Amino acid sequence: MTITARKGDPMIIIATVTVFFMLGAAVSIFFFKDLMNAVVASSLVSLTATVLFFLLQAPDVAMAEAAIGVALVTGIFVIAIRRTERFEK
Amino acid sequence: MNIVTISFLSIICLGLFLSFIRMLRGPTPPDRAVAVDTMTTMIVATLVLIGFVLERYVYLDVALVYSLISFVGLVALARFLEKGF
Amino acid sequence: MYYLGLVVTGVGVLFLCLGGLGLFRFPDVYNRVQAGTKCTTLGAFCTILGVGITQPGWFWKTLIIALFILATNPISSHSLGRAAYKSGTELAEESVVDMAGEFDDYSEEG
Numbered sequence: 001m002t003i004t005a006r007k008g009d010p011m012i013i014i015a016t017v018t019v020f021f022m023l024g025a026a027v028s029i030f031f032f033k034d035l036m037n038a039v040v041a042s043s044l045v046s047l048t049a050t051v052l053f054f055l056l057q058a059p060d061v062a063m064a065e066a067a068i069g070v071a072l073v074t075g076i077f078v079i080a081i082r083r084t085e086r087f088e089k
Numbered sequence: 090m091n092i093v094t095i096s097f098l099s100i101i102c103l104g105l106f107l108s109f110i111r112m113l114r115g116p117t118p119p120d121r122a123v124a125v126d127t128m129t130t131m132i133v134a135t136l137v138l139i140g141f142v143l144e145r146y147v148y149l150d151v152a153l154v155y156s157l158i159s160f161v162g163l164v165a166l167a168r169f170l171e172k173g174f
Numbered sequence: 175m176y177y178l179g180l181v182v183t184g185v186g187v188l189f190l191c192l193g194g195l196g197l198f199r200f201p202d203v204y205n206r207v208q209a210g211t212k213c214t215t216l217g218a219f220c221t222i223l224g225v226g227i228t229q230p231g232w233f234w235k236t237l238i239i240a241l242f243i244l245a246t247n248p249i250s251s252h253s254l255g256r257a258a259y260k261s262g263t264e265l266a267e268e269s270v271v272d273m274a275g276e277f278d279d280y281s282e283e284g
Binding site: 014017021024025028034036037039040041043044047050051054055057059062063066067070071074075078082 | 098102105109112113118121122125128129132135136139143147148150151154155158159161162165166169170
């Protein structure tokens with residue numbers, strides 16, 4: 001993973017920490033039995049994806065990811081869980 | 090990017106790590122939602138700080154849009170938690 | 175002016191870290207809401223405004239972002255706490271008083 005920051009290398013450390021946050025949130029979705037927790041954790045995954053797009057110097061993609069990932073996906077999943085059932089068997 | 094901004098980002102990262110542990114451990118869904126709300130505010134501050142480090146004026150727009158959008162999403166989530174099943 | 179901005183940013187960053195520590199240590203949802211909204215609102219306000227002081231051409235846009243966070247962060251935290259109370263989350267064992275439970279109409283819909 002090469003990040004071409006203008007002021008040198010330490011952006012790679014921030015990107016590595018962000019990737020670990022993203023992996024932890026994404027793995028924790030798998031273990032949640034309550035689907036509301038899974039929706040909250042998927043919101044966290046898109047939050048860290050926004051920071052990664054930001055570090056890769058693509059602010060427009062980061063804006064689109066913020067709009068879609070946080071508001072739209074959360075709202076649609078919440079409505080879908082409300083129509084069906086909440087707890088996984 | 091000098092030692093001052095590196096230490097600022099490290100201190101914010103420590104707070105992010107503590108609230109991330111609360112997101113993993115929190116017993117109820119409102120605990121996790123509160124942890125994600127806190128992480129959202131921290132990350133808006135982090136985006137402004139990274140924009141300051143990279144010296145790009147355009148990057149402030151992302152922080153503005155992100156704070157606006159996450160407010161809408163969290164209020165929708167809270168309304169859903171309030172109504173119950 | 176540059177060092178003043180760095181000092182304000184450092185104060186804000188410390189408050190953000192203390193907010194994370196309070197979120198980790200407190201025993202209850204409501205205590206966590208209190209730690210997570212007060213510390214991070216002041217912390218983000220000071221951080222963003224400190225960046226605006228450091229770079230003088232950026233001041234108005236950072237002021238807009240800081241005022242927006244100052245307006246919206248308490249609202250979302252309040253609605254989350256209200257949702258936690260209405261969905262029946264228990265208080266901690268150390269809690270002394272539950273004044274919202276004394277109102278009859280608070281537990282109803284609305």
